[in-house]
Amino acid sequence: MTVLITYIANMVYLAVLGFIKRKQLDHIASVALNPLPTVTVQLPIYNEHYVVDRLLxxxxxxxxxxxxxxxQVLDDSTDDTKEIVAQKVTQLQKSGLNIVHIHRNHRSGFKAGALANGLEVAKGEFIAIFDADFLPQADFLQKLLPHFENQKTAFVQARWGHLNRDYSLLTLLQSFSLDAHFAIDQLARSTSDYVFNFNGTAGVWRKSAILDAGGWQADTLTEDMDLSYRVFLRGWSAKYAGDVEAxxxxxxxFTAYRRQQYRWARGSLECAIKYIPTIGNLNFLLRKNFKPHFISRVIFYIY
Structure with missing residues (x-):
C-alpha cells in the first residue's frame, strides 16, 4: 500500500507540474536546423509480414x-518477411530512395543488437527509429528536428497515436493509459529537465549521443530505457515533443498485451538494479531527478 500511495503522489505531482509548464511545449524552435542534417531511419523488424509494406x-x-x-530495414525475420522486404526495397531503390536491407541470420542482442548493427554503418547525424506497427507521418522529421537546436539534446520523443483505439475495450483502456503517460509523465519531466526515457520508437536520436553513452546494450529487456539513463548520466538532456504524433x-x-507489460516491467527492474548503485554516487540534484523516475516506472508496471 505504501508503494502504491507513493506512486499516486508522484503522478499527482507530475500532473500539476505538467499543467503549469504545458505552455513551454507550444514553442518549437522557430528556425529550422541549417543546414539540414543527414538522417538515418532505422526500422527494426522481426516477422512482420502483415505490416512491413505499409511501414516502408x-x-x-x-x-x-x-x-x-x-x-535501414534491420530485419531479423525468420519467415517470409525477408522476401517481402527484399522485393519492396528493390522497388523503392528504383524510385530514388536511399534504402538498404540489412538481414541477420541470428538474433544476437535482439532489438538492441539489430540497432547496434545498423548504427555501425549508418550515415546519418541523427537516427530516427520506428517499430513495425508505427506509421510516421510525412512531416515527422521536419517537426522533430528543430528540437535539436540545443547541441546537448540527445533524443526527442514524439507522442504515440493509436490507429485501433476503438477496436475493443482492451485497446481503448490501453490508449487511455498511454495518453496519460505522455500527457503527464513525459511532458512534466521534459519541461522540468528531469530524467525520462525514450519510448523505444517514434523518436530521433543524435548519433553522437548514442556513441558517447556506449551504444545500444542488450543486458536488459528495455534497451531504450537503459540507453536513456546512460545519456543523462553522461550529461545530455532530452525533449518530449507532444505536438508530434506517430x-x-x-x-x-490480452496475451500480447500481458507479454508487452511483462517485458516493460522486467526491463524497468533490470535498469533499476543496474543503475541505482551508480546514481547513489551522484550529487543530490541528479539523485532527485532519477529516483522518482525509478519509483514511477517500477510501481506502474507492477500494478
Missing part, C-alpha cells in the same frame, strides 16, 4: 531531401 511506404513518403535521408497499432489480444 510511410518512410518513403517522409518529407525530407532524398540526398540527406537513409533508410500513429501505431495497440495489442489486440
Amino acid at each position: 511506404n510511410a518512410c518513403a513518403a517522409l518529407d525530407y531531401p532524398r540526398e540527406l535521408l537513409e533508410v 500513429p501505431a497499432e495497440l495489442p489486440v489480444s
